[in-house]
Amino acid sequence: MLNEATLLNEEECYLRLKEDICRGILMPNQHLVELDLAKSYGAGRAAIRTALARLEQEGLVERERYRGARVRLVTEEEAIEILEVRTALEGLAARRAAENATDEDEGVLQDILHEMKIYYEANDLLKYSDCNTRLHHMLIKMSGNKTAAKVLDTLNSQSVRFQYKTILQRGRPDKSYEDHRAIVEAVIRRDPDAAEQAMRLHLGRILNGLRDLF
Amino acid sequence: MLNEATLLNEEECYLRLKEDICRGILMPNQHLVELDLAKSYGAGRAAIRTALARLEQEGLVERERYRGARVRLVTEEEAIEILEVRTALEGLAARRAAENATDEDEGVLQDILHEMKIYYEANDLLKYSDCNTRLHHMLIKMSGNKTAAKVLDTLNSQSVRFQYKTILQRGRPDKSYEDHRAIVEAVIRRDPDAAEQAMRLHLGRILNGLRDLF
DNA sequence: GTATAAATTATTGTTGACAATAATGTTGGA
DNA sequence: TCCAACATTATTGTCAACAATAATTTATAC
Missing domain, CATH: 1.20.120.530 (GntR ligand-binding domain-like)
Structure with missing residues (x-):
């Protein structure tokens, strides 16, 4: 089989997102659409979702109810x-x-x-x-x-x-x-x-x- | 209608859990079962789940994959x-x-x-x-x-x-x-x-x- | 042409069912 | 009695469908 790859779990999504934000691949104020991230990372939406919640608590991401998450801009x-x-x-x-x-x-x-x-x-x-x-x-x-x-x-x-x-x-x-x-x-x-x-x-x-x- | 109450959303679960942990209603090392919390708070499991993820990032809760969350004991x-x-x-x-x-x-x-x-x-x-x-x-x-x-x-x-x-x-x-x-x-x-x-x-x-x- | 209202679309929030895993309990054999 | 293998249960992780909301576009009246 060619594509043995299993999906990323929550922890992996968290680490990957954190890295991408710190490296500037994901830019400040960029809108983080759950489904898009899930597809591009090869992960489920739930995993991305909780990872974003953790990153919010860490101050790297801002979330607004029903409006999604964006990379937080540090003034x-x-x-x-x-x-x-x-x-x-x-x-x-x-x-x-x-x-x-x-x-x-x-x-x-x-x-x-x-x-x-x-x-x-x-x-x-x-x-x-x-x-x-x-x-x-x-x-x-x-x-x-x-x-x-x-x-x-x-x-x-x-x-x-x-x-x-x-x-x-x-x-x-x-x-x-x-x-x-x-x-x-x-x-x-x-x-x-x-x-x-x-x-x-x-x-x-x-x-x-x-x-x-x- | 007698029970007009809507379910708690994620943010409310987060606040409630935080308070219950800080007040000692939820004791250190106590196992936090998602479904139980959801029922007792009147919330969905997903809301509890992401709230727990946030609390982990905040240092109030420890989570282990497939083993659930517990109130973190501060040594x-x-x-x-x-x-x-x-x-x-x-x-x-x-x-x-x-x-x-x-x-x-x-x-x-x-x-x-x-x-x-x-x-x-x-x-x-x-x-x-x-x-x-x-x-x-x-x-x-x-x-x-x-x-x-x-x-x-x-x-x-x-x-x-x-x-x-x-x-x-x-x-x-x-x-x-x-x-x-x-x-x-x-x-x-x-x-x-x-x-x-x-x-x-x-x-x-x-x-x-x-x-x-x- | 512009502004308001309605319709459409995109995205998130929530739910329930199911799969994966760990913890627990049970059985059978020495 | 004790231990190992197996079966059962409890709990978490994941997924897909649907509901709720906000953003966008279109239609309508003036």
Whole structure:
């Protein structure tokens, strides 16, 4: 038989939709018609439907009764709010990371930072940005606070569209590398206050960049 | 006709379920059978079903494929994580509140604080706790950050079960009133740093109370 | 030609039946 | 008695048809 493929279940639809929204394949304000999505994904309408309900709760989709779902547009104002929340939460994460850091953690952080420097000097913005993400994730993981991690993950998926804009802002990576170096240094010194402070400074700069952009 | 009542729609099911979980009518780990809920609420199974999917995303319910949904149990460890996140976020809120405060806001805060003192002296814990909630909400509202407000609201509904325990801890309200007074004072002074600091101190004490409890 | 009302269409919401799966209970054999 | 295989039951997942609603188009009057 040629087409053995089974239909996507709800969880798979959820993941696929989330990815397509985050990647921008489904654009903000785009109307999400259940039957169309079901056909194009190879899924049942029920699966799509509940997936959309979950995505609404997650803030990626808006639904209106009898009027369907659309990709939620994150306003500029909201992008700033999200960044403020990120600052508070990643500040907490950096603090806890400094408190909890093991010697292995230390090594991982330094490795990432080292890699970062290389890509920074090679002017490879894409890979630099990748290191950036990994460093932040590492600190969050080190904090041990899974609740904070989940909230941050949700917020990130809402604002991915904006993130890459700031990254590509000219001149940004320069200070950004120094910021990260300062954070890692504070964590390695096991200095929670300094770690939080450094993280706040870093995200504060990004926030200013965002304000300028608008 | 005697029974004019129309069935509950999805949104209503969602709200009802959320309330029943938060109030403890539906207990942690309790198995939530779709058909049973549908009958007892007077709703269709589909409405219950999608409501449960949304509540899963919100962290109030756990679902497992082919095994149904149950009320999620928030562990003690998690309650602490949530309180840490609250500290970071309400610290931010207090800071912003101090930055944004209008004269009217000032009046409202002082009114609540005054009421609080009365109930404190009358030893009316329930009404005292109510003022507490209102004060925190007011500060969050004053911060103007709707994203933070939403996150805090979600986290609160997850940990309501734990909250009332700490409130009823003997000796807690004493310091608690002083804490709130300090927060309000800093906000009225328009001193963001002090406001954040005071809020952190306040929630830090509650966190210690929680740790003692475990 | 324009504005209002009616008819049509597209889409979502709901229902009931059935399939898939996991949990439970039962039987038969050592 | 205990265990394994099988049968039964309860519950969830899925589908297709239909009802309810909103959006769109057409028809009508002025």
